[in-house]
Structure formats: structure tokens, C-alpha cells
Amino acid sequence: MSDSDKLCPICGAGHLQPQVGKSPVEYKGQATELDLHFSVCDACGSEQSDAAQLRDNKRAMVAFKKQVDGLLTGAEVRALREKLGLSQADAAKVFGGGPVAFSKYESDDVAQSEAMDKLLRLAAEDTTIFDALARKAGVGQAVAWTNVDAAVIRSPVHRSDRPQLRVISSSTTEEEPHWSDAA
Numbered sequence: 001m002s003d004s005d006k007l008c009p010i011c012g013a014g015h016l017q018p019q020v021g022k023s024p025v026e027y028k029g030q031a032t033e034l035d036l037h038f039s040v041c042d043a044c045g046s047e048q049s050d051a052a053q054l055r056d057n058k059r060a061m062v063a064f065k066k067q068v069d070g071l072l073t074g075a076e077v078r079a080l081r082e083k084l085g086l087s088q089a090d091a092a093k094v095f096g097g098g099p100v101a102f103s104k105y106e107s108d109d110v111a112q113s114e115a116m117d118k119l120l121r122l123a124a125e126d127t128t129i130f131d132a133l134a135r136k137a138g139v140g141q142a143v144a145w146t147n148v149d150a151a152v153i154r155s156p157v158h159r160s161d162r163p164q165l166r167v168i169s170s171s172t173t174e175e176e177p178h179w180s181d182a183a
């Protein structure tokens with residue numbers, strides 16, 4: 001790693017050697033060992049973590065907390081978002097959380113709230129809920145329904161057969177006007 005050529009800021013003579021050790025942690029009564037990233041000076045032996053190592057350590061802890069709390073992991077949030085055909089920015093428009101929320105959820109920088117977690121699961125399970133949220137947010141979508149006849153809309157969702165992926169164009173945000181073509 002690039003850290004190995006860094007001079008030790010403490011003794012100014014040795015070089016920092018990156019290491020990964022196991023660190024026991026506990027959260028809500030559940031214990032585990034997380035990978036702890038740090039560097040050791042090959043001259044004075046002092047241990048220290050730089051910003052990137054601290055970030056990795058924090059992400060490992062957030063991921064563990066998500067697991068204990070029963071929340072979607074970062075990878076699961078990403079998979080769910082991609083299944084819904086959303087960019088990170090559009091996902092934030094649909095579900096809330098702010099413009100960089102999904103980047104942070106997916107990299108385990110922060111844990112999504114329990115409410116956000118439930119909303120994401122619900123939207124992934126029930127496409128009518130997702131469609132309603134996307135419409136309210138003005139994200140994609142509008143075209144898909146305008147020419148679908150009522151029989152198709154009434155038919156139940158066949159979720160188990162195939163994934164309900166649809167093409168979403170984020171540039172199509174305008175609602176159709178009222179039934180202007182009705183006879």
C-alpha cells in the first residue's frame with residue numbers, strides 16, 4: 001500500500017507499515033471481531049491510523065451495527081436501488097435522506113434509519129408503492145402508465161415470475177395532461 005513509504009510523524013525516522021488486526025467490539029450485547037486498519041512505525045514502533053484507515057474502521061463498525069439492528073447492509077441497499085433502476089441521486093429524490101444519502105448508506109458511512117429501511121424494503125416488495133413514490137418525486141415513470149389499458153392495470157402483480165424491472169427515464173418528469181384524446 002502507499003502507506004508503507006510514509007515517514008512516521010512521531011519519530012520522523014521510521015516508515016509506517018500498514019497492518020490489519022482483529023479488534024473485539026460489542027454492540028447491544030453482541031460481540032464480534034472487526035478488521036482494524038492501522039500502521040506501525042518500523043523504527044519507534046508507535047501505532048497510528050491515518051484518515052483512510054479510520055474511515056475503513058468506522059465503516060466496519062457501522063456495517064456491524066446494521067447487522068445487529070437488522071438493517072439492510074450497504075451492499076443490500078445498493079442491490080435494491082439498482083433493482084429499482086434508480087441512480088443514487090434519484091433514489092434520494094424518491095425516498096429522501098438528502099442528495100448523498102445513498103452513497104453513504106451503500107458505503108456504510110452511515111446507517112439508514114429504521115424508517116428508511118422499512119420504506120426501502122416495502123418499495124422493493126410492492127411495485128405499486130414504489131411507483132407512487134416515484135411519481136410524487138417526479139422521477140421517471142410517467143410514460144409507463146399513460147398508454148396501459150385498464151385491464152392491465154387491474155391485473156395482479158406477478159412478482160414471483162420475473163423481476164419487475166422497468167426502464168426509467170429520468171428526463172421524463174412531466175405528467176400527461178388529462179385525457180385529451182378521449183372521444
Ligand SMILES: [Zn+2]
Binds near residue numbers: 012042
Ligand atoms: Zn516512528
